[in-house]
Amino acid sequence: MRFFHLLHRKRNASDAALSEAIRNIFGYRPSNVAIYRLAFRHKSMATFVSNGFRHSNERLEYLGDAVLGSIVADFLFKKFPFRDEGFLTEMRSRIVSRSNLNLLSGKLGLDRLVESSKDSGLNTSSILGDAFEAFIGALYLDKGYLFTKKVIVRQIIQTHLDIEELIQTDLNFKSKVIEWAQKEKKTVSFQLTAETDKGKRGKLYTIDLVIGDKVAGRGQDYSIKRAEQHAARMAWEAMNQ
Numbered sequence: 001m002r003f004f005h006l007l008h009r010k011r012n013a014s015d016a017a018l019s020e021a022i023r024n025i026f027g028y029r030p031s032n033v034a035i036y037r038l039a040f041r042h043k044s045m046a047t048f049v050s051n052g053f054r055h056s057n058e059r060l061e062y063l064g065d066a067v068l069g070s071i072v073a074d075f076l077f078k079k080f081p082f083r084d085e086g087f088l089t090e091m092r093s094r095i096v097s098r099s100n101l102n103l104l105s106g107k108l109g110l111d112r113l114v115e116s117s118k119d120s121g122l123n124t125s126s127i128l129g130d131a132f133e134a135f136i137g138a139l140y141l142d143k144g145y146l147f148t149k150k151v152i153v154r155q156i157i158q159t160h161l162d163i164e165e166l167i168q169t170d171l172n173f174k175s176k177v178i179e180w181a182q183k184e185k186k187t188v189s190f191q192l193t194a195e196t197d198k199g200k201r202g203k204l205y206t207i208d209l210v211i212g213d214k215v216a217g218r219g220q221d222y223s224i225k226r227a228e229q230h231a232a233r234m235a236w237e238a239m240n241q
Contacts, residue, residue, distance in 0.1 A: 018033055018037060018113065021109075021113060025155075026139075035142055038056075038138070039057050039131065039134035039135045039138040040115055041115045042057065043057075057130065060134035061130045061131075061134040062201070065201065067137065068096055068133060068152065071149045071152050072096055072152075073088070074149070076091050079163070091167070094166050095161065097226065098126050098221050098227075099129075099219050099220055099230035101132050102126060102129040104156070104160060105128035105132040126196065139151060172229075176236055177211075189209075190208070190228045191207065191208045192205060192206070193207065203222065204222055205221060206227065207220070207231045209228070209231040209235045217231040218234060219232070219233070219234065
């Protein structure tokens with residue numbers, strides 16, 4: 001009986017800490033802490049339930065991806081009333097790209113909340129971006145669409161994203177890196193290092209940009225070409241710092 005009492009106290013303290021962390025990052029307190037705990041549980045830490053189903057954040061990630069895409073599309077549609085569909089689609093892709101979500105998650109400090117095994121590669125994979133989408137799914141289930149939209153627009157897009165900078169970003173980083181390498185007489189290759197099946201969302205590709213014998217950048221996306229651009233951008237920005 002004492003054991004269960006201590007376990008209950010420990011779980012309450014853990015839930016309180018997670019609730020406070022979410023309040024500090026996103027500006028609100030969750031109503032259902034358990035669903036957020038699930039959102040930050042990577043499949044490497046999944047618990048098994050009936051019929052072999054694994055209890056992790058993958059279902060919430062699927063939901064959050066759809067909700068985030070819808071909110072970003074609505075935001076861009078209203079912010080740029082005179083821009084065409086091609087521009088809006090490209091801007092949405094830049095905002096919700098796997099590489100951008102990984103960087104944004106690290107900036108927000110979600111790496112401190114994610115539960116994953118030591119060998120899962122927290123800082124070199126899509127785990128943080130996946131957790132971010134799962135969090136959006138949890139927020140949607142906990143608070144509803146309108147509240148979720150307010151949090152994403154005010155606490156994320158307007159606070160942590162520079163839309164004008166995204167508009168001005170030259171996506172042709174691949175050509176820049178190749179041109180630089182030719183001048184420096186260095187070999188350049190883009191290597192597909194992982195393909196992760198995301199079900200209906202397709203495959204998530206991980207591309208390493210190798211200059212000489214060193215990995216200079218890593219990109220992830222549901223398109224190999226965009227993953228290569230993300231890897232080239234990471235390498236180009238590192239070279240110019």
